[in-house]
Structures are given as C-alpha cells and as structure tokens.
Amino acid sequence: MEYTVQKLGSLAGVSTRTLRYYDEIGILKPARKNSAGYRIYGRNEVDKLQQILFYRELGLDLESIKKIVNDPAFDGPAALRKHWQQLLQKRRQLDLLINNVEKTISAAEGKSHMADKEKFQGFKQKLVDDNEKQYGEEVRAKYGDDVVDRSNSKMLNMSESQYEEFMRLEKELMEALAEACKTGDPASEIAQKTADLHKQWLTFTWPSYSKEAHAGLARMYVDDERFAAYYNKVHPNATEFLRDAILIYTGANL
Numbered sequence: 001m002e003y004t005v006q007k008l009g010s011l012a013g014v015s016t017r018t019l020r021y022y023d024e025i026g027i028l029k030p031a032r033k034n035s036a037g038y039r040i041y042g043r044n045e046v047d048k049l050q051q052i053l054f055y056r057e058l059g060l061d062l063e064s065i066k067k068i069v070n071d072p073a074f075d076g077p078a079a080l081r082k083h084w085q086q087l088l089q090k091r092r093q094l095d096l097l098i099n100n101v102e103k104t105i106s107a108a109e110g111k112s113h114m115a116d117k118e119k120f121q122g123f124k125q126k127l128v129d130d131n132e133k134q135y136g137e138e139v140r141a142k143y144g145d146d147v148v149d150r151s152n153s154k155m156l157n158m159s160e161s162q163y164e165e166f167m168r169l170e171k172e173l174m175e176a177l178a179e180a181c182k183t184g185d186p187a188s189e190i191a192q193k194t195a196d197l198h199k200q201w202l203t204f205t206w207p208s209y210s211k212e213a214h215a216g217l218a219r220m221y222v223d224d225e226r227f228a229a230y231y232n233k234v235h236p237n238a239t240e241f242l243r244d245a246i247l248i249y250t251g252a253n254l
Contacts, residue, residue: 001042001043002031002040002041002042003040003041003042003046004038004039004040004041005019005020005030005038005039005041008041008045008046008049011046012046012049012050012053014049014053019039019049020039022049022052023039025062025066026066026070027052027062027065027066027069027070028045028048028049028052029045030045031044031045047076048069051069051076051079051080051083052065052069054079054080054083055068055069058083058086150207151205151206151207154204154205154206154207158204162204165204166201166204166205169197169200169201169204170201172197173194173197173198173201174231174233174234175234176190176193176194176197177194177231177234177235177238177241177242178234178235178238180193180194180241180245181234181235181237181238181241182235186241186244186245186247186248187245187248191241191245191248192245192248192249194242194245195242195245195246195248195249195250196249198214198242198246199214199249202214202217211250211251211252212250212252214246214249214250215246215247215250215252217246218242218243218246218247219243219247221239221242221243222239222240222243227239
C-alpha cells in the first residue's frame with residue numbers, strides 16, 4: 001500500500017510538515033514522486049518511520065537517528081527487539097516509581113508503614129536503569145556482566161544514609177572538579193582532592209576498588225562522548241582534566 005504525505009501523517013500521528021522536514025534532512029525520503037510531484041511512501045518508508053518514532057520516544061536526536069536508520073548494516077528486527085527491551089525497562093522503572101508513590105501516600109495517611117529503605121528504591125532503580133541505557137553495553141564489554149550486575153546490586157541495596165551520602169558526594173565531586181579545572185594543574189591539591197572524591201563516589205557502587213580499574217575508567221571517560229558530556233558540564237576540558245588527575249592519583253601516569 002502507498003501513502004501520500006497527508007495520509008502517512010494521519011496514519012502515524014505526525015504532521016505533514018514533519019514528514020517534509022524528514023525528507024529535506026534525508027532521514028526519511030519518499031519512495032518516489034508521482035506525475036503531479038506529490039511524495040509517495042511505500043511499506044519500507046512506513047517501517048522506517050516507525051523506527052524513527054521509536055528512537056524519538058527514547059530521546060535520541062534526529063542526527064543520531066539518521067545515522068542509525070540510514071546505515072546499510074541497519075537490522076530492523078534486531079532494532080525492534082532492542083526497542084522492546086528498552087520499553088520494558090522504562091515500564092519497570094515507571095512501575096517502581098508508581099508503587100513508591102502509592103506506598104508513600106498510604107504511609108502519609110497512616111494506613112501502612114514504609115521502611116526508610118523503600119522510600120528510595122524507585123530512585124535507585126532509575127539510576128541503575130539510566131546507567132544501563134546510556135553506558136551498559138560499553139561498561140559490560142569492558143568489565144564483564146558479573147562486575148556490572150554486582151555493582152547494580154550494591155546500588156539497589158543502599159541504605160537511606162548511604163544513598164544520601166552517594167548523592168552528596170556526586171555534588172561535591174562536580175563542584176571540586178569545576179574549581180580544580182581553574183588551576184590548570186591536575187597535580188594540584190584541589191585536583192587530587194577531586195580524584196579522591198571520585199574514588200569515594202565509585203566505592204558506593206563498585207564491588208571492589210583497584211587503582212588500575214579507576215585509571216581505566218578515567219581513560220574511557222575521554223574516549224566516550226557521553227561520559228565526556230557529563231563531566232564537561234562544569235568546564236569544557238573537565239573530562240581530560242579529571243583523567244589526568246586520576247592518573248596522577250593512581251600512579252598510572254608513571
């Protein structure tokens with residue numbers, strides 16, 4: 001079956017303007033144009049639009065989606081399975097948060113008791129799920145499933161006080177990193193304090209600490225733009241600076 005821009009827009013719930021824009025930027029070209037110059041879309045384009053909308057729902061930007069769906073090696077069925085897994089993960093996360101809110105309401109109304117540990121379960125699960133979504137594939141490839149699974153378990157079993165300290169350390173770490181970057185010296189006292197804060201922060205989720213793993217992680221930060229973007233929020237060169245500070249802290253630069 002074939003569709004005009006208007007019919008495809010109506011079918012997919014997107015505007016004709018969006019479809020024309022997708023054509024302009026090369027993310028979704030029509031199968032052909034008829035004698036009157038109207039864009040005509042076929043089954044392949046319908047399937048491709050479905051994939052684009054899936055990725056949009058998962059928060060990817062159009063430029064990234066374009067690279068994925070226009071890759072000659074793009075595997076539609078495999079992508080759908082990955083979408084399915086990500087949506088299940090999102091549903092589990094939402095179910096946890098909904099359950100957390102329901103328990104909180106019940107406890108606030110005096111109908112039940114809510115343990116302190118339960119109050120933060122949904123938030124901790126969200127941290128785990130978000131990390132898996134963003135970095136899981138790379139981290140599992142580098143450190144192995146067992147290490148990552150034990151790290152996730154450690155996070156989920158944090159007490160209320162541990163969780164609060166974990167979040168406080170993250171804030172202190174980023175503030176110290178911003179100050180340290182101003183010195184331009186990764187060996188400075190504030191830079192080495194930042195590296196130590198980073199170690200303390202990691203130990204809340206790492207099953208065990210080693211200087212080699214810490215240094216390896218710092219190097220991976222620089223090599224992966226997603227990790228780099230997280231630290232570069234406080235300074236344009238924060239990721240490289242943190243890596244250098246950690247390499248000095250761990251002795252890996254020797």
